[in-house]
Amino acid sequence: MAVFVNGVIFDGVDTAAADAWRLDAYVARGGYQALRKILDSKLPQEDVIAEVKNSGLRGRGGAGFPTGLKWSFMPRSFPGDKYVVCNTDEGEPGTFKDRDILRFNPHALIEGMIIAGYAMGTKAGYNYIHGEVFAEYQRFEEALEEARKAGFLGQHILGTDFSFELYAHHGYGAYICGEETALLESLEGKKGQPRFKPPFPASFGLYGKPTTINNTESFASVPFIIRDGAQKFLEAGKPNNGGTKLFSVSGHVNRPGNYEIPLGTPFSTLLEMAGGMRDGKKLKAVIPGGSSAPILPAEIMMSCTMDYDSISKAGSMLGSGAVIVMNEDVCMIKALERLAYFYHEESCGQCTPCREGTGWLYRVIHRIANGEGRPGDLELLDSVGNNMAGRTICALADAAVFPVRSFTKHFRHEFEYAIEHGKTLVDHKWC
Amino acid sequence: MLEIEIDGKKLTVPQGSTVMDAAHSVGTYIPHFCYHKKLSIAANCRMCLVEVEKAPKPLPACATPVTDGMKVHTHSDMAKKAQAGVMEFLLINHPLDCPICDQGGECQLQDLAVGYGNSASRYQEEKRVVVGKDMGPLVSAEEMSRCIHCTRCVRFTEEIGGFQEIGMANRSEFSEILPFLGKTVDSEISGNVIDLCPVGALTSKPFRYSTRAWELSRRKSVSPHDGLGANLIVQVKGNQVMRVLPLENEDINECWIADRDRFSYEGLNSAERLQKPMIKHDGKWHEADWQTALEYVVKGLNGVSRDHGKDAIGVLASPHSTTEELFMVQKLARSFGVNNVDYRLRRSDFRADAAQQGALWLGSSIVELASAKSVLVVGSTQRQEQPLLASRLRQAVKKGSELNVIHVADDALLTKLNAKLIVSPQALVNALAQVLKAVVAIKSGESAIDLAAVTVSADAQRIADSLCGAETASVVLGNVAQHHPAFSELLSLAQEIARLSGARFGVLAEAANSVGAELVGAVPTRGVFGAAVSAGLNAQQMIAEPRKAYVLLNTEVEFDSYNPQAAVAAMKSAETVIALTAFKAEGLLDYADVLLPIAPFSETAGSFVNMEGRLQTFNGVVRPQGEARPAWKVLRVLGNMLGLSGFEYTSVEEVRAEWQGKGEIAPSLNNVLASVSANVQPAASALVRVGEVPLYQADAICRRASSLQATRAAAVPVAHAAQSVLDAAGVQSGAVVVLKQGEGQVRVALEADAALPAGVVRLATAHPTTIVLGGMFDPIEIKQG
């Protein structure tokens, strides 16, 4: 189910119409005007980048890094090959927005990447698509073909000197391949394992060449910014949090789905849009930014607005915008056990603290969930987590630790109860 | 330069240094597992975490670039806590059964756990069990639960070995180090992963569980195999060599050794070792005491010289012998009046002897070769002949040097080539002449060699451009070129190319002491340090015109000769064949009549001169087995018994002092021929053999190393040829054919091989299944099934 309100990316997209994703429909919605504008006016590369900077667009892949700034790191005068790469690996539990971009509006992404290619002087780009969304991958390939045929993509785009090739690549469903350098390794045909940074992709990326990696949603926001102007995008959100953002709402709500709303919208509004709590149950907690983001209890969450700054002030992260809503029937130990299992499975295994620590965390939490917790286990979890976070090559270890820290902080009594009584306080209801 | 402070010590380091580099330069130890100075940085073990001022979290020293003014604390609270945290993670799933681990006592994890770990574990869950893997006969991967996933082994095979033989499959704690499915880990230098593995996951299969590390004594030695002269640590228990490890020498072997250097020691302990002198009477072998055996030898030599003259005696010596042995054997021969002395058993062209002005050598140091901006390797099955040098050249290519190849087969060199010319042995001279012609044109020079008939191909031009364009360049001739029937022409051409292009040129010494043998005059035309001598017959002539008596030093002619068929026939026709040997070899038992047990390199003091002319001395690491005696002593006693003067040595040092007193090594190394000549027309297009010596058949010791003999490289050789050759012969790839040279023929499978030029059949020499055949690069016939 997808609902879009006041969209930037989904502006005018009729998700019920079978052909809304096609080139014609996109062009009818004003698609590829941004690209024409750039090419017609021979807009200097710096100006494109400046526009993206001014829009306040922050990376939608999780870290929220300003996109325009990232683009400015690319050595524009570098003479050799350079690449732009789109990250559609979307493996984070709770996140399902990029899939809908490919499904309903793939040309927004294609146009965004072409503009990025123009701005950074690259001749080729790749879109790395999560291996388990194969139908969307196929649709994207079709959309690419449409764009090529129409002259938006390939050699001498729209008859100009500007050429840009874009290719789709599907992965095999490993979460770690969403980490940008693991993605590059995988794209090169190697095992998907993060690289140590520095060097950063902007100097040593795909095939060792300067590369910029952005999330699908980040790229897909660019055509609007160029067409309608940075100011308009910025105004759609709030200062330092420009634009609208896709939120993948899941969990105990009546209407789970993707919602594109202005940054700064109160969480309560988003919850209402999603139909409110299912079965009239009470809201217990929310993970506001995907499974790696710290969980927030209902009271805190209800006072937040949905933007980078507000969520961060509340002690969590906006992350990828995956909003996981939990009602009062959720046993927090069970919920955490599930998350811990995920990271234990998905660690790439190269760093000692992550390889060994994710399994350790999971086993201790599993024990507690099964009434076999021991005194000292919470301190143990805390200490193991401290030995992991910030000690590894990529942020997966941190992502595995954040939930543990936040669950045991906000719902400590549930853990203490289980350890003391050999059973959980909340009788978890699976639904 | 950047300024950095490590634990209060101020220093400056070059731009691009890591914190680990900086720490090393002031002798500060930072614990580490995945870091290795010769491998890429993986930064995965996290053992090297240190505190860097102003950084919010501990940083890995191995991967953190030094920035100006950086202050690092390797022992602060933050650093120590971080290191202890990592150590705890490493140990939670590690089987803590060190007493039954083969690595016990030499384990980095064990050592660091003592310094950085806790005495009790907070991990109460079950430990992970990882099933063992079969990596082949050399590397044991039985104990994979011990693996700490540092990926040193993976990176080694890929980066130094040249191709990935080991990988890390799966994710998370299910990650496992594996060979490729159904594949072994036994390429020519893969044994180094055993040293690299910081724990007991990868261990030496032959050595495993034979003894404890602390029971072994460590003795320095030098590899007796190829011409590199790798430095060794030989580990000994009781009177037995138990294991061989690299001794680091950046100028020669860096910190590696080839598998041949590492595992050959098994040959030293082989059941074939000759323990006592033996004499053949009426076709039966009998053990004898030394006195009897030596008297037999003296009688034999005196008899032949009385009946047929001194010229009826030939001396063939192995270049794997020590310099002192080679010096003694030529001295003994010449003092006795025998001028027929040669070490070059696998040579087939001796025309250069007359023009030779010094000892043939590499023409530069190994380091100079590896840092040359352009290298041309002519006629070398590199990975087989010089495994470590081949790896070093691959590293050089990575650093930007251009590697060019002229060879008789397009072997996988596992690196990027600038240009290559792959031609049949008959066109090898022409190929090199093409390069010379292009060089002459580039340099507007002149050559004494007539190049009118030569057409320069595009690849030859590229090679010439590369050599002429590079600041430093080297042209080197490998074994195939040295054994080739036109070696003197190839050497002439190399000399001309070098002269005109400004490159260095030389030969890749085949054996540990080829250069030593050249220097001390183990050749029929030159004495010690080139002293004038009455010329004798060379190795080929001694075989082609059979002698009545042969003295063999450390050689089995069926494996060590250019033409084994002819060599064995010559031996069989002799009245007496006197073999000084460490092994009761099948061949020797057949054609010799007296065997004198001599000590291999491990049981005698001696020296080798490596390809770059570096003299390396060593001592015996164990006492000689049985009644074996160092060959220099045997030769000394023979000198005494033959009534010759000048054989009064009491120690090997005296022998060394004597040959060293006769000249200087450096000025005696000289590849330049007094006159050059080459016939640049490709020879007639008969089918010829490409018959190289297999990796583990190169010398008597490695031939008897059982684990090496179980590797892929030691498989029974099959023949290969281009499809066109198969078509012409009307056979399918894989069909069994009869291959014939002279009187001998073998039945062997013939497989199509796109790496071979037309007109050749490649079938290894020096193997028991092929020794009935003839010359290594001579014509050969294919007869159908």
Ligand SMILES: Cc1cc2nc3c(=O)[nH]c(=O)nc-3n(C[C@H](O)[C@H](O)[C@H](O)COP(=O)(O)O)c2cc1C
């Ligand atoms: C373990 C891990 C998984 C990640 N997965 C994704 C992902 O699926 N999609 C994504 O866009 N970014 C993911 N990221 C973030 C990327 O590394 C990268 O920061 C992002 O693609 C940059 O794009 P942006 O600047 O447009 O956000 C992941 C990061 C980590 C550490």
Ligand code: SF4
């Ligand atoms: S933190 Fe985990 S997932 Fe990331 S590189 Fe290290 S082991 Fe792999």
Ligand code: SF4
């Ligand atoms: S097998 Fe040894 S060298 Fe290889 S990854 Fe494991 S611990 Fe490291």
Ligand code: FES
């Ligand atoms: S030695 Fe630095 S991370 Fe392993």
